Amino acid sequence: MKLTIQHLSKTYSNGVQALKEVSLTIHQGMFGLLGPNGAGKSSLMRTIATLQEADSGSITLDDVDVLHQKEEVRKVLGYLPQEFGVYPRVSAETMLDHIADLKGIANGRERKEIVTGLLQKVNLYEARKKNLGTYSGGMKQRFGIAQALIGNPKLIIVDEPTAGLDPAERNRFHNLLSEIGENTIVILSTHIVEDVTNLCADMAIICLGEVVAKGNPNDLVAALNGKVFKKLIEKSELGHYREAYQVISTSLKMGKTQIRVISEEPLTDFELATPDLEDVYFSEITARQGLAV
């Protein structure tokens, strides 16, 4: 199973070009799509999920033409959108049963079996009779995954799933996603670098509608070996360093400001740093947006 996106472009009616010639090949397993707010991630996810049109380009899922054979795609698609609303006064069990019915699972006994299995998988079986309005953020996200899994999808899209979750819930959600990723294509769209580091063997970075990096996270990190430097400076010196160097990130350390910079040449008055995926991400983003975080 393979999802192939070629030269996909989209400009909204207000003139914003959300996708510019996006080309990606996505195989089975977890694929991370990383980008800052407004990068075009949701536009791409919604287009793959057949919820909006592209202006040009193509998407194929094996031999299915995603942009034209929408019904075919919807049969094998599980989608957890960024804004996932729930009916607050309905229990998880009733809601899943209803969604399974809508997805065409007509036999009541079969539905019950599927719903029970999914509730166990996402660890909500004990809370199955509780109204969705009483669920925590993490429980709602796990419920969201359960509904996305109805009908054994081959392609699962999750848009910004861990924003706002506490560490324990995030962990639980990660475990669930990586389990699912074993035999399906799972696309995880996020601006949280750590989520991609933990989960994905393949990824792309998207910025201002363009794919600016893609590949295996370890390879992308390895390409920065010897090029990332760090230094503790006074906050007041930051402006000077920003002018003189490509500062990719700043953080506070013992009341001082630590900067990380990218340089092709060795920087003798800096300390060589071990690169990580955040460095890859920030170097790509600052090179385009010019903003160091």
Ligand SMILES: Nc1ncnc2c1ncn2[C@@H]1O[C@H](COP(=O)(O)OP(=O)(O)OP(=O)(O)O)[C@@H](O)[C@H]1O
């Ligand atoms: N329906 C729309 N009409 C006009 N502009 C839009 C529409 N949807 C998104 N945009 C714009 O397109 C660009 C890409 O937005 P998109 O939501 O795809 O980004 P994103 O990476 O998902 O960001 P976020 O994480 O903030 O949701 C942004 O500049 C956004 O303002």
